[in-house]
Amino acid sequence: MLNPDAVWMITGASRGLGRALAREVLAAGYKVVLAARRPADVADIVAEAGDRATAVALDVVDGRQVASAVEEATARFGRIDVLVNNAGYGYLGAIEEGADEDVRALFETNLFGAIDVIKAVLPGMRARRKGHIVNISSIGGIVTYPGVGYYHMVKFGVEAMSETLAKELSPLGIAVTVVAPGAFRTGFRGPDSIRQAARVIDDYAETAGRARAGTQAGHGKQVGDPVRGARAIIRAVEAERPPVHLLIGGDALDQLRQKLDAMRAETDAWEEVTRSTDFMAERSS
Numbered sequence: 001m002l003n004p005d006a007v008w009m010i011t012g013a014s015r016g017l018g019r020a021l022a023r024e025v026l027a028a029g030y031k032v033v034l035a036a037r038r039p040a041d042v043a044d045i046v047a048e049a050g051d052r053a054t055a056v057a058l059d060v061v062d063g064r065q066v067a068s069a070v071e072e073a074t075a076r077f078g079r080i081d082v083l084v085n086n087a088g089y090g091y092l093g094a095i096e097e098g099a100d101e102d103v104r105a106l107f108e109t110n111l112f113g114a115i116d117v118i119k120a121v122l123p124g125m126r127a128r129r130k131g132h133i134v135n136i137s138s139i140g141g142i143v144t145y146p147g148v149g150y151y152h153m154v155k156f157g158v159e160a161m162s163e164t165l166a167k168e169l170s171p172l173g174i175a176v177t178v179v180a181p182g183a184f185r186t187g188f189r190g191p192d193s194i195r196q197a198a199r200v201i202d203d204y205a206e207t208a209g210r211a212r213a214g215t216q217a218g219h220g221k222q223v224g225d226p227v228r229g230a231r232a233i234i235r236a237v238e239a240e241r242p243p244v245h246l247l248i249g250g251d252a253l254d255q256l257r258q259k260l261d262a263m264r265a266e267t268d269a270w271e272e273v274t275r276s277t278d279f280m281a282e283r284s285s
Contacts, residue, residue, distance in 0.1 A: 002132070002238045007077040009033040009070075011060060011117060012087030014041035017136065017184060020226035021084060021233060026053060028234055033073040033080070035087075060087045060113030061105075070120040082237055083121045084134040085114040088154075092215060093197025094208035095149045102195065103150050110154040115161065122174075129173040132237050135162045137180045139252040143259045147208030148215070166244045175242045179233055180256075182249025184224030224249040 008025050012018040013034035022042070025032050026049050034042040035058035046053045054076050058069040073080055088110040091102065118133060125131030140148060141155030162178035169176055196212065229248045236246050247253050267274070 001240055003081065004029060005031065006081040007031045007033065007073070007079055008082040008084060009035060009073050009080045009121070010084040010086055011035045011058060011114075013045075014038065016086075017181065017226050017229055018084070018086035019045070021086070021230040022053075024227065024230040024234060030082075031077055033069075033077065035069055035073075058087075058117075060117055061108045063116060066113075066116050066120050070117070074124065079124060079128065080121050081130070082132045082134065083117065084136065084233075085117055085158075086136045087113060088136070090148075090194035091150050091196070092147055092194060092208075092212045093150070093199070094147060094201060094204040097197040097199045097201055097204070097208065098150050099197060099199065102197065106150055106195075107154055107157075110151075111157045111161070114158065118165070122169075125169075125174050126172055131173075132175045132177070132242065133162075133165065133169075134233060134237065135176070135178045137162070137178050139180050139182050139247070139249070139255050141178075141180055143255045145211050146204070147211030163244060175237075177233075177236055177242050177244060177246055179236075179246045179248060180252055181229060182224055182247075182252030182255070184226050184229055184249065224251070 008022075008030055010018050010022050010025070010032060013022045013032075014036040019042070022032050022034050022045055026045070030052075032045075032049065032053045034045060034053060034055045036042050036055065037057065037059045039055035039057050042055045046055050054073070056069040056072050057065060059065050070080065089106070091098075091106045114135060121131070121133070125133075135158050137158040138151070138155045140152050141157075141159040144152045159178055159180070162176055166176035194215070200209070232246070232248045236242050247256060
């Protein structure tokens with residue numbers, strides 16, 4: 001169970017789900033470290049919360065900033081009880097269209113940046129034998145669509161990292177939850193949070209191209225409420241037995257179930273071929 005005076009550290013806290021979560025965590029009575037590339041962007045939340053909140057500068061791809069942000073948070077509140085890795089952005093484009101430098105930057109922010117923050121926070125959590133790491137993934141870390149492949153790759157990585165980390169940290173009293181949101185009505189699909197491959201190949205117009213257009217057209221029409229999503233995350237962290245996997249958004253649940261059904265049907269159909277590859281048991285003479 002979470003202590004009533006727990007300290008949360010939220011990366012990417014300046015907008016979207018991160019900002020909504022910071023506000024709801026404060027409303028629930030906890031303390032919050034709002035980590036953002038521009039601390040001025042969260043100054044209003046800090047001013048409203050008084051001594052229960054502080055802002056730290058953090059670009060997760062900067063290792064020195066990661067270390068200093070964690071040190072500053074610990075110096076202010078004494079510890080970090082809950083880390084929420086929320087910083088990240090999207091990327092649209094067919095696999096062939098993706099530019100190497102853009103893809104590497106995407107991985108650095110969305111996956112390796114989260115890992116670096118986790119590594120900076122874990123020593124303190126291990127010493128106390130207590131803590132909770134929340135990694136914000138996506139339903140796109142479980143299901144795939146054309147035109148979103150590189151974003152899927154990093155979020156599949158976040159899912160795998162989180163699931164493995166949960167098994168490694170559970171004996172130490174540290175919980176891990178990976179959150180897979182569906183489409184939430186934030187600025188995530190807007191120009192500040194999603195990037196696109198500069199190269200456009202006409203042959204992908206009906207696959208990646210259509211998906212790209214659909215993603216942009218859906219901006220501002222998403223069914224998910226970020227405030228309710230934030231409350232669901234808090235509820236999971238406060239639970240006596242927090243989930244390792246948490247879906248938020250009915251659309252995320254529907255998509256997962258469709259994938260599970262399709263995978264079960266396909267693997268069942270090919271079961272004979274799958275099992276035919278095993279060594280045959282030697283017959284006793």
